[in-house]
Amino acid sequence: MSDYQTTPIRVERSRDTPRQRVSTSLDTNGSLGIGGVRNDWTREEIAALFELSFTELLFRAATVHRAHHAPDQVQFCTLLSIKTGGCPEDCGYCSQSVKADSGVAATRLMDVREVLQSAARAKDAGSQRFCMGAAWRNPKDRDMPAICAIVKGVRAMGLETCMTLGMLTPRQADMLAEAGLDYYNHNIDSSPEYYERVITTRSFGERLDTLANVRASGINVCSGGIVGMGETRADRVGFIHTLATLPRHPESVPVNALVPVKGTVLGDMLAGTPLAKIDDIEFVRTVAAARIAMPLSMVRLSAGRESMSEATQALCFLAGANSIFTGDKLLTAPNAGDDNDAALMAKLGLTALEGAEPLRSMALDETTVA
Ligand code: SAM
Ligand code: DTB
Ligand code: SF4
Numbered sequence: 001m002s003d004y005q006t007t008p009i010r011v012e013r014s015r016d017t018p019r020q021r022v023s024t025s026l027d028t029n030g031s032l033g034i035g036g037v038r039n040d041w042t043r044e045e046i047a048a049l050f051e052l053s054f055t056e057l058l059f060r061a062a063t064v065h066r067a068h069h070a071p072d073q074v075q076f077c078t079l080l081s082i083k084t085g086g087c088p089e090d091c092g093y094c095s096q097s098v099k100a101d102s103g104v105a106a107t108r109l110m111d112v113r114e115v116l117q118s119a120a121r122a123k124d125a126g127s128q129r130f131c132m133g134a135a136w137r138n139p140k141d142r143d144m145p146a147i148c149a150i151v152k153g154v155r156a157m158g159l160e161t162c163m164t165l166g167m168l169t170p171r172q173a174d175m176l177a178e179a180g181l182d183y184y185n186h187n188i189d190s191s192p193e194y195y196e197r198v199i200t201t202r203s204f205g206e207r208l209d210t211l212a213n214v215r216a217s218g219i220n221v222c223s224g225g226i227v228g229m230g231e232t233r234a235d236r237v238g239f240i241h242t243l244a245t246l247p248r249h250p251e252s253v254p255v256n257a258l259v260p261v262k263g264t265v266l267g268d269m270l271a272g273t274p275l276a277k278i279d280d281i282e283f284v285r286t287v288a289a290a291r292i293a294m295p296l297s298m299v300r301l302s303a304g305r306e307s308m309s310e311a312t313q314a315l316c317f318l319a320g321a322n323s324i325f326t327g328d329k330l331l332t333a334p335n336a337g338d339d340n341d342a343a344l345m346a347k348l349g350l351t352a353l354e355g356a357e358p359l360r361s362m363a364l365d366e367t368t369v370a
Contacts, residue, residue, distance in 0.1 A: 041244045041293055047237045049289045054281060058319055061288035064295045065320035068358050074345065075298060075323035075353040077129040077162070078122035081331040082150070083109045087135035089166075091189075092198045092265035093226055093258055095332045096135040101263035104332050109134065112149045119154045125326070125338060128353060130154050131162040131185065133331045137202065138167040148179035155180045162222060162252075167202065167210045173217035183252060184214040185222040191238025194231045198266070215248065220360065224254035224300070227286050228278030229266055236286050244293035251359045252323065253290055253297045257283055257304025259333040280312040284319050291320025296358040298323045305336045310344055317350065 049057060065071055086106025087096045095102035119130045132150065139147060147165065154161045162183035163176065176184065188207050189195055195204045214221055223246075225239050243250060257278055260267040270276045290299050300323035301316045328337045336344075345351070 061291045078127040083134035095261040129160040136166040151179040173213040177217040189225040191235040194235040220251040222252035223250040226256045228258035249294040254300040254302040256302040284315045288319035
């Protein structure tokens with residue numbers, strides 16, 4: 001039995017959902033992209049956001065946020081590891097790499113039925129999206145029928161589906177699209193420069209290729225990264241800049257705080273150093289910069305909430321984060337837990353997301369117009 005979620009998260013749904021607005025004006029001095037969103041950010045502009053006073057940065061981020069999103073609503077997603085551990089990649093942060101001595105046992109791909117049972121529990125607990133992760137470099141073609149059956153089954157339960165399975169070929173992306181997959185998560189993780197110091201078995205360019213394959217298939221893109229891996233602020237700038245200059249911004253941008261796991265390269269390297277934990281204010285600044293640079297995207301406050309104070313999480317929501325993972329467990333690492341989250345949501349007066357996400361409504365509009 002899966003132990004990832006036992007207590008339903010009780011959140012009030014707001015009765016009066018504010019309309020979501022999409023700006024069509026130039027945000028600053030850049031060229032228009034989709035819905036007034038800029039894809040021509042320079043690194044200098046992103047760096048300048050980080051350099052603002054914290055109060056000014058938060059004010060700007062909150063202003064952008066409320067122009068496009070309901071500022072009192074948060075999306076709830078649930079994660080399930082459908083294939084854990086034994087991954088051949090060498091991502092320095094990851095407990096599931098064969099290179100890590102983390103004690104995470106390798107499993108086979110879960111049965112479709114078992115996954116659906118977990119999804120049903122997530123739905124009962126109030127989750128809106130079911131995200132499934134596999135510790136693979138890439139799915140094998142022989143895995144695809146089971147994966148597609150999982151997507152169809154979870155979707156039939158009325159949950160949105162997201163998968164993160166590693167690199168995808170164009171054909172695999174098309175197969176997932178045909179199965180009805182709503183989102184594919186594939187993170188760029190950091191700046192192009194710092195990425196190479198964290199992962200050597202697949203290149204930054206290969207990550208971008210998979211994102212392009214996912215985009216071309218029509219599946220919504222979820223891509224973000226990790227803050228607190230010992231990178232510099234310039235790397236955090238490069239990370240946001242890469243995402244914000246993609247031809248189309250990711251619909252979801254997960255911002256993870258490194259969960260330092262003993263036995264991983266980064267967990268061991270940073271332990272006991274001043275870099276062992278990202279500074280809370282710098283983390284919030286990163287969330288704010290992501291919100292301003294990608295106004296319509298859902299910004300997900302992802303891994304690391306378990307050890308984050310309520311006040312820091314509240315600042316992240318103020319800075320434009322509007323999605324979280326619920327439950328007691330992420331893939332292998334602990335998560336905040338439903339009781340804590342229900343208490344936090346009540347304390348902050350935040351409710352479950354209602355209505356469509358801005359970028360997805362726009363995609364529907366574009367289809368209608370075309
Ligand atoms: N194997 C697939 C892949 O790498 O694309 C999917 C699973 S992988 C665990 C998904 C993402 O989780 C990674 O890209 C990374 O950004 C994030 N992640 C993994 N371990 C983490 C950790 N210890 N702390 C924070 N984020 C982590
Ligand atoms: C993402 O950016 N964060 C999630 C999801 N995408 C798949 C994963 C976080 C993993 C945290 C470490 C773990 O649970 O092992
Ligand atoms: Fe494998 Fe994904 Fe972990 Fe990298 S992040 S080691 S690809 S499971």
